[in-house]
Amino acid sequence: MERGARYDEIGSVYARHRRPDSRVARQIVGALGDAGRVVNVGAGTGSYEPDDRAVVAVEPSGVMIGQRPPGSAPVVQAWAEALPFADGAFDAALAVFTIHHWADIAGGLAEISRVARRLVIFSFDPSVHNAFWLFEDYLPESNALASSNIITPAAVADLVGADRIEVVAVPGDCIDGFNWAYWRRPEAYLDPEVRACISGLALLDDEMVAQRMAMLASDLEDGTWESRHGHLLALDSIDGGLRLVVRD
Ligand SMILES: C[S@@+](CC[C@H](N)C(=O)[O-])C[C@H]1O[C@@H](n2cnc3c(N)ncnc32)[C@H](O)[C@@H]1O
Numbered sequence: 001m002e003r004g005a006r007y008d009e010i011g012s013v014y015a016r017h018r019r020p021d022s023r024v025a026r027q028i029v030g031a032l033g034d035a036g037r038v039v040n041v042g043a044g045t046g047s048y049e050p051d052d053r054a055v056v057a058v059e060p061s062g063v064m065i066g067q068r069p070p071g072s073a074p075v076v077q078a079w080a081e082a083l084p085f086a087d088g089a090f091d092a093a094l095a096v097f098t099i100h101h102w103a104d105i106a107g108g109l110a111e112i113s114r115v116a117r118r119l120v121i122f123s124f125d126p127s128v129h130n131a132f133w134l135f136e137d138y139l140p141e142s143n144a145l146a147s148s149n150i151i152t153p154a155a156v157a158d159l160v161g162a163d164r165i166e167v168v169a170v171p172g173d174c175i176d177g178f179n180w181a182y183w184r185r186p187e188a189y190l191d192p193e194v195r196a197c198i199s200g201l202a203l204l205d206d207e208m209v210a211q212r213m214a215m216l217a218s219d220l221e222d223g224t225w226e227s228r229h230g231h232l233l234a235l236d237s238i239d240g241g242l243r244l245v246v247r248d
Helices: 003-010 022-032 105-115 133-138 140-149 153-160 186-190 192-196 206-222 224-234
Strands: 037-041 054-058 090-096 116-124 164-167 242-247
Touching: 022 090, 022 116, 022 242, 037 105, 090 105, 105 116, 105 153, 116 153, 133 140, 133 186, 133 206, 133 224, 153 164, 153 242, 186 192, 186 206, 192 206, 206 224
Parallel strands: 037 054, 037 090, 090 116
Antiparallel strands: 116 242, 164 242
C-alpha cells in the first residue's frame, strides 16, 4: 500500500475520537502568531484548523476528507511532497501528527518551507514517546513500527531552520484520542474503536492486539496495572514526547 493511502484503509472512524483538545489547540494557535493565510498539510478531518484565519487544507485521503465537518476550510487533495501552490503563498504552514506518515519527510518539509515562512510542525520525540507503559508493557511492536519512519524534532528543526521546540503536555483528560491520550485512563485502550483511531495500533495485527488488550484487562482487574503505574493517577498532565517545532 502506498504510505499516504493508509488513511483510506484505517481512517473510517477517525473523527469519532480524534477531536481537537482545547489546551493543545491554544498552544498551536499561539505558535501560528498573527499568520493570516495558513495551509494545514496532512489536515485529516480538520482538527486544530483555526476558524479566524484563511485556512486551506491539504489531505491525500478521500476517507479523511469525507469526515471534514460541513463549513470547514476548503481542502485540496494532494501530498505534502508536491504542494500545488506558489512559493510564499501562505504566511504559515501547519502540520499536525502527520510528518511520520510522509513517504519523503525531508521533501515534504522542503515543500512546506517553500510555500510559507512560518512553520508549526507537531510531532514527537521518540526517546520520550516510546517509553509509554502501553508500548513497553503490552505493545512493543508499535514502537518497532513507528521506528520505520521516524525523525526526531531536533532533526526536523535542523532541516527547516526552526527557532524553537516546545513541549506539548498531554492533559490527563485529553480529548484528542492519539496514542498517549489515555495515559491515565488505561481502560480506554480496551475499546477497539479507540484503537482504530491510533495508527500505531491500527496498523498492527488485530488478533495480536486483542490478545495484548486481554492482558491489560486482566492487569486492570487484578490490580497489576495500578501497582506498576498507579502513581500516574495523581498527575494532571504528562510529557509524552509531543513537540511543536516552530519557525517564526
Ligand atoms: C494522524 S492523521 C492527522 C490528521 C490531522 N492533522 C489531525 O491532527 O487530526 C495523519 C494524516 O496525514 C495524512 N498524510 C499521510 N501521508 C501524507 C502525505 N504524504 N502528505 C500529506 N498528508 C499525508 C493522512 O492521510 C492523515 O490524514
